[in-house]
Amino acid sequence: MAIFKEKVGVVSCSGEEIPEGTISRIATRLVLEKLRPDETVTICLPLFLAGEEGERAFAKQFNTITVDGCGKRCAEIGTMKYSGKPFATVVVTEILKKYPGFTLKSKNELNAEEWKFAEKVAEEIAKKVDEALGRQKIQARREEP
């Protein structure tokens, strides 16, 4: 019998409008590739919005964390519309407020400072992943006879 490991879906905006969208995308990749590679999968937002059933079914069954570049919160809105409330939301512009004076410029290739900031955002996402998995474990225990 195959035992499925708990996973958390990370849904990032693809934000082409502003540099914060690029940060959300890079931070999400850092979580998937370096910080929590075994615990996370990404849900492709365009595919999800286009109606791909596999992506939507995953987001209905497992916890999701949305990562948005700005206050428009497109990833969160899309997830709520098609699969339900995300477990947690991360908004880059909100995190940016903790770093007064620091401004983002790059929409394509990040500079060294922007990479460091993307790593900070990735750490925030990773914390939410841990919380999501912790909560899932508590729920599973409650359901045991």
Next chain:
Amino acid sequence: MTEGGKVAVVACAGMDKPLGSVARASVFKAVEELRPKKVEMICLPPLLAGVSSYSELIRALPVITVDGCAERCATKLIVKSGGKIRGRILVPDSAKKHNLVPESASHLGPNGEKLAQIIAEEIASAVDQLTQRM
């Protein structure tokens, strides 16, 4: 001539495939470096989430879609939203044609960058053709 002879360009920007990142990078190059005055870049999530005026733009302007995989999400979503597609680029076809494979979704590497540049030039050429017809 509509909207001062502009063309809307939409990339899928898919997160889970390196070619989605190439699609995204190619559109940035076309918009910011090659044809900054002729291209309106459309960001897909706000269009679909209904949080911007992109829906008016894609109905008013000819649209070029750039898809990173065979799912062709950008194309499907523009059709669904009532846009008029006048050009389509499928990145896997370009990658195959030029034998260029990006390193990863977060780091395109030299081959991925070169592929993005080639596609950006294809977009620019299509933009020129479309705007000449207006």
